Amino acid sequence: MDMIAATPQRDAPLRISLLGPVRAWGTAGELELGSGQRKAVLSVLAMRANQLVTKGELVDAVWGETAPASAYGGIHTHISALRKRLEPRWARRSTGEVLVSTGSGYRLALSGCALDVERFRVLRERARERQRGRDVAGELAALDSALELWRGEALDGVSGPHASWQRTRLAELRLGAVERRARLMVNAGARYAVIDELDRLCRSHPLREESHSLLMHALYLADRRGDAIDVFHRLRSATVEQLGTEPGPGPSALYGEILRDDPALRWTRDEPTGPARPIPLAVRSRPDRPRGFTGRGEQVALLRAAAGAVAAGTGGVVRIEGPPGAGKSALLAEGLAETPGCQLAWSVADELGQQVPLHTVLDGLDVTALSPDPRRAALAALARQVEPERLDRDTVAAAVEGAVELVHELCADGPLVVVVDQLQWADPLSLLVLRRLLPATAERPLLVVTASRPALRRELEPLWAAATRATTITLGPRR
Secondary structure, eight states: OOOSOSSOOTTSSOEEEOSSBOEEEETTEEOOOOSHHHHHHHHHHHHTTTSOEEHHHHHHHHHGGGOOTTHHHHHHHHHHHHHHHHOTTOOTTSOOSSEEEOSSEEEEOOOTTOBHHHHHHHHHHHHHHHHHTTOHHHHHHHHHHHHHTOOSSTTBTOOSHHHHHHHHHHHHHHHHHHHHHHHHHHHTTOOHHHHHHHHHHHHHSTTOHHHHHHHHHHHHHTTOHHHHHHHHHHHHHHHHHHHSSOOOHHHHHHHHHHHTTOGGGGBOSSOTTSSOOBOOOOOOOOOOOOTTOOSOHHHHHHHHHHHHHHHTTOOEEEEEEOOTTSOHHHHHHHHTSOOTTOEEEEEEOOTGGGGSTTHHHHHHTTOOTTOSSHHHHHHHHHHTTOBTTBOOHHHHHHHHHHHHHHHHHHHHHSOEEEEEESGGGOOHHHHHHHHHHGGGGGTSSEEEEEEEOTTOOTTHHHHHHTOTTEEEEEOOOOO
């Protein structure tokens, strides 16, 4: 593997980013690059850093077959303007040190991993090395670092044949990294952590079979068998309509396994560490503590005080409200980063699960048919009888009562913190369960913490009417 470091050299004379809008930084800060065509010229030179790029190649890359008669003059103009930005001390008649002129073209001098595309390549290669070495944690860390480099669509806002081709190529590499990471996460039992991203990926790429297979498997392991089946039907409709063919053998075989509840679904796939092994279906954990979290000291203190109180036996309700981007999820993760002595049930409601009865509550309590806890497995079997299209009153009442009773039993085992983020997307039956639980916080070691956008759904009003002891935290927009 290339031994170039996978981190940018902050003291490098020039750093360039193409995994998003085209940007560049010199020793004095970010550089103003100018027009889209100028950025296109820079991107070509950056992608072939330290190599000669002829003027003809630049013309072809920026304009292709539609190059005007003035294209060569335009390249000269863009190069001169870029030199003024990249080399402020450039002497007019010199050949340059960063953007170097030769007789037939130009060469951009970049050191180490001063280009994010190169860092992405190095990290992907590092991930493959870790995979070959059966180092799952190392592979996952490398993929995480590689994907963190992206800030949007590659070469965003830049046109031309070169930019279009590179954009497609890099997007495919990114999708492959996302899918590989998702497979590792599913194999590790972290099925909840990848469902939302995979759903967005499948909707953006309706013919991509690997993404659909991963989403189907993750949904099944999260006890959302009906959703997993729906994902296959969505894929099949797209392939039949657009390609005139059925889905490939991979998703089709997986679909069959899901229909018959095949025990093989509980085992890892594409395992780099040897033979397949059972997937550890552990209770959903809290999100990682946010990096660089600052401010909100009073609100963090309120959450920590509530967690301390329930650990000592006194329950409560904390309600966080704020507009999108206010930092509600980050506040939850920071304020409840440590809940010693407490059980934790953490769920994040989403629009996809809003049509699934009891999804939000059961998700947080880790209620699945595959659970080793017989109480959870029994409740999962009961909840599966609740059909979204036909809500039988007796079945619904039994499932809601079962969820409430499970929480009561867990409280008897020890203090319990129930967290529901993105409450505005919770399904109606989960809201009913929460409404039933709120009065219990006055007599049981139960802390219920929610975060939501304000006044988005009328269904939330009865919930808060039952929360006579709630502490409300209202967040304004982040500045």
